Ligand SMILES: Nc1ncnc2c1ncn2[C@@H]1O[C@H](COP(=O)(O)OP(=O)(O)OP(=O)(O)O)[C@@H](O)[C@H]1O
């Protein structure tokens with residue numbers, strides 16, 4: 348086994364789509380998500396300058412920043428005594444101190460995870476690149492957190508399993524389940540800095556991959572036979588929004604009007620559970636038409652509940668719903684809504700011509716679409732000798 352002291356670690360973690368149950372999942376209901384083939388890649392290369400170099404090309408104007416590790420160690424609330432095997436929340440005083448370095452939530456998240464896991468005893472150049480649109484509902488924040496946690500734990504040889512063969516392997520692969528759980532739990536602590544009250548579904552699907560059902564109470568459960576071969580088109584409204592603000596809005600509404608909002612959340616929970624029943628039925632009888640009819644209806648219902656009842660729609664989303672409907676397709680928002688990306692259910696036999704006609708109509712209105720590939724593996728780690 349080679350030690351990771353002088354090697355570059357490369358990690359990639361997928362984004363996700365939520366089929367049903369976004370927001371309701373924060374309110375303890377069931378949601379269904381699947382990983383996307385679009386991934387965030389991070390490399391961790393040791394340096395001998397006692398400095399942290401951070402390269403974030405996906406944040407406009409961020410460029411490359413460097414800090415002396417000693418500057419972090421001098422902070423009054425620098426985390427010195429945290430056990431990396433026991434993920435805990437960022438101390439509020441430390442979070443405040445980090446704002447003196449830079450005022451971007453995503454970077455606080457990064458610095459919290461870096462300082463806590465490395466104790467600033469390992470100087471590194473850390474470079475990100477993501478194929479995901481950032482802040483658009485496809486789980487960019489979660490794949491960012493999962494990438495950081497998986498890479499730092501590997502670079503520091505910290506293993507929940509004690510260091511099994513699978514985790515210590517140098518070729519690209521998934522860590523063992525115990526290590527994945529550790530990565531997932533640290534990533535949730537990162538998501539908390541970004542969002543306040545994440546349910547944990549985004550980091551779970553980015554860590555474990557494939558398709559899963561999720562509740563806050565019981566965590567994730569991989570859908571055994573995977574999702575049926577549904578064809579999904581993703582469309583980016585290009586309207587930016589904040590997951591944190593949208594999630595807070597739904598929580599406030601549910602606190603203010605529980606008698607109105609609770610039944611909505613319960614109905615979304617029923618839709619998610621019905622989706623699993625419909626998938627199981629399809630795996631038994633391969634009746635694609637019945638699957639499509641049920642999915643189309645559930646897309647419509649979930650979209651209207653999100654937009655009309657939770658208030659997380661947007662006029663750009665309504666425009667896409669109506670363009671796709673005019674050609675016979677059903678669309679819902681995915682992720683936090685308020686703009687971002689939406690998903691449209693194509694038919695099994697949608698031809699290239701029909702797909703191009705749909706895409707062209709969306710492009711004419713200023714949107715961007717592509718057909719999704721879902722069910723990809725979760726976080727992957729490899730070692731590149733220097
Ligand atoms: N590749 C990246 N480089 C730098 N920062 C990133 C990157 N990916 C995500 N982030 C951080 O995550 C924030 C976006 O997170 P947010 O949760 O709002 O959107 P999302 O995760 O794409 O959508 P959703 O949570 O609805 O799935 C960015 O503003 C940035 O701080």
Ligand SMILES: C[C@@](O)(CCO)CC(=O)[O-]
Nearest residue numbers: 369370545546547682683
């Ligand atoms: C909106 C939300 O349900 C999904 C965001 O992808 C928030 C969460 O679950 O943390």
Ligand SMILES: [Mg+2]
Nearest residue numbers: 486488489590
């Ligand atoms: Mg997010």
